[in-house]
Amino acid sequence: MEGLGTISWTQALCATRDAALLELFFSEEPGEIARAKAICSACPLRLPCYEGALRRQEPWGVWGGQLFDRGEPIDQKRTRGRPRKNPVAVPVAARVEEDEAVA
Numbered sequence: 166m167e168g169l170g171t172i173s174w175t176q177a178l179c180a181t182r183d184a185a186l187l188e189l190f191f192s193e194e195p196g197e198i199a200r201a202k203a204i205c206s207a208c209p210l211r212l213p214c215y216e217g218a219l220r221r222q223e224p225w226g227v228w229g230g231q232l233f234d235r236g237e238p239i240d241q242k243r244t245r246g247r248p249r250k251n252p253v254a255v256p257v258a259a260r261v262e263e264d265e266a267v268a
């Protein structure tokens with residue numbers, strides 16, 4: 166893509182047309198996200214890229230060296246299987262069955 170204002174996006178280090186490289190920027194894997202951030206760290210368009218992502222509230226991906234989630238920059242992806250904030254109530258019948266199995 167050529168130009169947005171005075172910026173030439175052809176200088177973007179992610180503008181390689183390499184699909185495998187672009188997948189890094191939208192990966193769920195921490196290692197791949199880190200690789201995308203490393204590419205951004207050397208990109209001359211890092212600041213306008215980041216500011217644009219903030220303005221557009223990008224829903225996900227690495228932009229300007231920062232990971233975005235639902236329009237907000239975040240430090241890292243939340244892992245799956247995170248413990249619940251509140252314990253799940255166990256039905257009384259299930260507790261009785263557990264007690265009977267132990268006895």
Ligand code: SF4
Pocket residue numbers: 177178179180190204205206208209210211212214215227228229230
């Ligand atoms: S800062 Fe990263 S995402 Fe933005 S243009 Fe550069 S390489 Fe691409």
